[in-house]
Amino acid sequence: MTQTSENIVPNAEPVEMLLNMGPQHPSTHGVFRMVLWVDGEKIVDVVPHIGYLHRGSEKLCEGEQYNQVITLFDRMDYIANFNNEHVYVRAVEKLMGMEVSERSEYIRVILCELNRIASHMLFIATMGLDAGAMTPSMFCFRGRERIQGLFESVSGARMMHNYFRIGGLKEDVPDDFVAQVREVLELVKKDTEESDKLLSFNEIFLARLKNIAVMSAEDAIDYGLTGPCLRASGVDYDVRKAAPYSVYDRFDFDVPIGLDGDCWDRYYLRVQEVYQSIRIVEQALDQLPDGEVTSSLGRRLLRPPAGEVYVRGENPRGEIGVYLNSDGSDKPYRIKVRPPSFCNLSALRQMLKDSWIADSVVILGALDIVLGEVDR
Amino acid sequence: MPATILLAISLGDFIWLVIALFIMFSALSGVVLSLTWLERKVLGRLQLRLGPTRTGPMGLMQPIADALKLILKEDIIPASSDKALFWVAPIIVVISAFMIWVTIPGTQNAVIQNLDLGLFYIIAFSVVGILGLVLAGWGSANKYGTLGGLRAAAQLISYEIPIIMVAISMAMLAQSLDLREIVNGQDDYIYFLVQPLGLALFFIAGLAEVGRTPFDIYFAESEIVGGPFVEYSGAHWSVFFLAEYINTFAIAALTVILFFGGWSGPGLTGDWGIIYFLLKVYLVIMVIFWIRGTFPRLRIDQLMAFAWKVMVPMSFLTIVMTAVYQFYGWPAWSLTAMSTTGLVVVGIVIYKKMTAPSKLVAETRSRQAALEAQRRAPATGGGD
Numbered sequence: 001m002t003q004t005s006e007n008i009v010p011n012a013e014p015v016e017m018l019l020n021m022g023p024q025h026p027s028t029h030g031v032f033r034m035v036l037w038v039d040g041e042k043i044v045d046v047v048p049h050i051g052y053l054h055r056g057s058e059k060l061c062e063g064e065q066y067n068q069v070i071t072l073f074d075r076m077d078y079i080a081n082f083n084n085e086h087v088y089v090r091a092v093e094k095l096m097g098m099e100v101s102e103r104s105e106y107i108r109v110i111l112c113e114l115n116r117i118a119s120h121m122l123f124i125a126t127m128g129l130d131a132g133a134m135t136p137s138m139f140c141f142r143g144r145e146r147i148q149g150l151f152e153s154v155s156g157a158r159m160m161h162n163y164f165r166i167g168g169l170k171e172d173v174p175d176d177f178v179a180q181v182r183e184v185l186e187l188v189k190k191d192t193e194e195s196d197k198l199l200s201f202n203e204i205f206l207a208r209l210k211n212i213a214v215m216s217a218e219d220a221i222d223y224g225l226t227g228p229c230l231r232a233s234g235v236d237y238d239v240r241k242a243a244p245y246s247v248y249d250r251f252d253f254d255v256p257i258g259l260d261g262d263c264w265d266r267y268y269l270r271v272q273e274v275y276q277s278i279r280i281v282e283q284a285l286d287q288l289p290d291g292e293v294t295s296s297l298g299r300r301l302l303r304p305p306a307g308e309v310y311v312r313g314e315n316p317r318g319e320i321g322v323y324l325n326s327d328g329s330d331k332p333y334r335i336k337v338r339p340p341s342f343c344n345l346s347a348l349r350q351m352l353k354d355s356w357i358a359d360s361v362v363i364l365g366a367l368d369i370v371l372g373e374v375d376r
Numbered sequence: 377m378p379a380t381i382l383l384a385i386s387l388g389d390f391i392w393l394v395i396a397l398f399i400m401f402s403a404l405s406g407v408v409l410s411l412t413w414l415e416r417k418v419l420g421r422l423q424l425r426l427g428p429t430r431t432g433p434m435g436l437m438q439p440i441a442d443a444l445k446l447i448l449k450e451d452i453i454p455a456s457s458d459k460a461l462f463w464v465a466p467i468i469v470v471i472s473a474f475m476i477w478v479t480i481p482g483t484q485n486a487v488i489q490n491l492d493l494g495l496f497y498i499i500a501f502s503v504v505g506i507l508g509l510v511l512a513g514w515g516s517a518n519k520y521g522t523l524g525g526l527r528a529a530a531q532l533i534s535y536e537i538p539i540i541m542v543a544i545s546m547a548m549l550a551q552s553l554d555l556r557e558i559v560n561g562q563d564d565y566i567y568f569l570v571q572p573l574g575l576a577l578f579f580i581a582g583l584a585e586v587g588r589t590p591f592d593i594y595f596a597e598s599e600i601v602g603g604p605f606v607e608y609s610g611a612h613w614s615v616f617f618l619a620e621y622i623n624t625f626a627i628a629a630l631t632v633i634l635f636f637g638g639w640s641g642p643g644l645t646g647d648w649g650i651i652y653f654l655l656k657v658y659l660v661i662m663v664i665f666w667i668r669g670t671f672p673r674l675r676i677d678q679l680m681a682f683a684w685k686v687m688v689p690m691s692f693l694t695i696v697m698t699a700v701y702q703f704y705g706w707p708a709w710s711l712t713a714m715s716t717t718g719l720v721v722v723g724i725v726i727y728k729k730m731t732a733p734s735k736l737v738a739e740t741r742s743r744q745a746a747l748e749a750q751r752r753a754p755a756t757g758g759g760d
Contacts, residue, residue, distance in 0.1 A: 025601060130598050204672045257747075356676065358593075
């Protein structure tokens with residue numbers, strides 16, 4: 001679509017100014033660009049532009065062997081690497097009808113939930129910064145840094161871990177892993193509580209976020225929102241509960257849901273999810289069985305049978321889906337990802353209608369998009 | 377003492393004035409350096425960080441390193457900017473910031489030129505700075521800058537009114553617009569004790585005047601990326617920065633002079649009172665930094681609503697209270713009672729009526745608790 005003023009704002013008379021926000025804007029969370037039509041301080045219309053981080057990941061996957069694709073999935077949602085790896089290896093395992101050892105599933109779940117905590121802490125930090133509060137970001141980054149230190153001891157990298165393998169893991173976790181995780185969990189809980197107390201019920205923060213960009217449950221479902229953005233509207237839907245995968249059915253945890261479907265609910269829901277994820281990790285640590293985690297398949301050239309498979313999982317940002325089509329060769333014929341950020345972003349235009357310029361960064365922040373995943 | 381007209385003074389006095397202005401300029405620059413260091417350290421400690429540590433002991437040389445960096449940086453002037461306005465805007469801002477300090481007394485004698493209409497002069501010059509911000513926003517030919525400049529105009533002019541009103545009621549108490557007289561009028565009791573409502577209004581409006589959190593709306597980094605300053609770099613930007621800190625210092629100093637008895641304090645007499653003055657001013661500034669480390673930022677419409685629906689009526693109330701107290705010659709505690717009642721009762725009532733947050737907190741908390749209870753109930757009922 002060509003962007004001229006005629007087809008963007010067909011019947012908005014009092015347009016005063018076109019304000020280009022991004023891709024080099026501190027609050028567009030990466031290289032997202034919004035073209036705002038503003039009337040004074042009010043937003044009349046918005047045209048989102050994506051693609052500044054497009055690397056053709058899905059096409060690249062077709063040129064790589066199955067084991068090599070894992071590292072490409074690391075780079076899609078670069079805030080939640082383990083969750084992305086998990087959904088991909090589950091897709092290949094499902095295609096091959098492969099059984100994975102209990103221990104590796106437990107370790108995968110522990111790492112995924114820790115990654116969810118890290119991702120949500122980053123969200124809380126940036127939400128505070130978007131609203132103008134700088135201190136919670138320091139508390140949250142401290143907690144996130146602790147988790148990433150843990151990831152480094154496990155996989156050798158703070159981000160882009162490349163640790164999950166088809167049929168297992170790259171190698172077993174360090175000997176003191178359980179003790180380390182327990183120690184980190186305690187500290188992370190404290191960090192979250194600190195920033196929660198400081199920010200969540202702050203009057204100015206509430207004034208900025210409450211009743212902003214309200215989405216009804218129907219609207220949220222219609223737009224295909226998933227994850228915290230959907231649950232904030234009061235829809236009790238979490239892939240971990242709705243279609244339990246891996247070993248998630250063995251843990252006792254709640255799915256927090258929101259009250260009004262506004263930005264504050266989207267924020268507070270993630271704070272609550274951090275506590276729930278801590279619960280899951282604690283239970284998983286208690287139940288962690290012994291056994292093998294490495295599979296010889298991980299090092300071999302894989303040739304899954306021809307066929308197709310669709311696997312979904314709950315990422316920190318919502319439901320991620322991987323469609324995998326194999327022609328029986330050592331490389332996937334086609335991989336299509338349903339990225340939660342991209343689908344959540346589709347509701348941006350409705351959310352921004354009739355809001356203030358200052359709200360736009362808060363609304364975008366509450367959607368919690370990762371551009372690596374939107375553009376792929 | 378009548379105000380002296382500069383042209384009519386003798387050569388000796390003129391030289392003295394030049395030297396005094398030079399001293400003021402240096403002292404204020406030193407104050408700004410100390411404030412940048414202090415702000416980074418205080419914020420660091422609030423956020424469980426160390427703040428600057430690498431430059432000199434305790435990072436004390438950090439402001440000098442910053443200043444050097446800013447001066448050595450390339451000063452970029454955008455090609456599409458209005459160059460004259462772009463150049464003149466920082467100068468207007470910084471001159472108005474310095475001009476205020478001509479008449480703010482550190483002690484009875486530590487003042488460049490005491491004016492009978494000191495308070496009037498300060499308020500008049502503090503408005504001039506707004507012109508610089510608007511020109512900066514407009515001259516840089518940047519939409520974020522323009523938005524920021526317009527926000528600055530709206531915000532600063534709105535909050536100027538409560539400041540003027542409160543200043544007037546303080547002048548009524550002291551029966552003078554001369555800052556030295558106002559301080560001397562607080563010999564028996566500091567005005568904070570009789571007019572706490574006035575202090576609250578003055579401090580809040582002062583925060584808005586200098587654009588400190590939670591009122592840093594006109595250069596909101598996460599929204600309009602620096603507002604009027606977005607196109608400025610190097611030395612030009614550092615001039616804005618200088619003006620901002622001098623203004624912060626001035627608001628803190630005025631708060632101390634109007635409400636906390638300026639340089640008066642037990643033990644120290646004469647010009648040694650400047651120690652008390654600086655101590656009090658830095659304490660007020662610490663509070664400003666503390667607020668910066670705690671609060672998010674308001675939105676422009678919330679800010680304006682707060683100004684016109686809460687601040688302005690309440691500041692009129694302080695004038696009425698002071699006038700009634702002065703006219704009938706009631707004892708001082710009666711004004712204290714009136715002002716405190718005003719602060720507590722009227723403040724809470726207006727705040728709850730006019731702004732949503734308080735109601736929202738209570739409502740959200742109760743609904744959240746209800747949701748939690750509701751979720752727990754079936755879990756325990758159906759548990760096995």
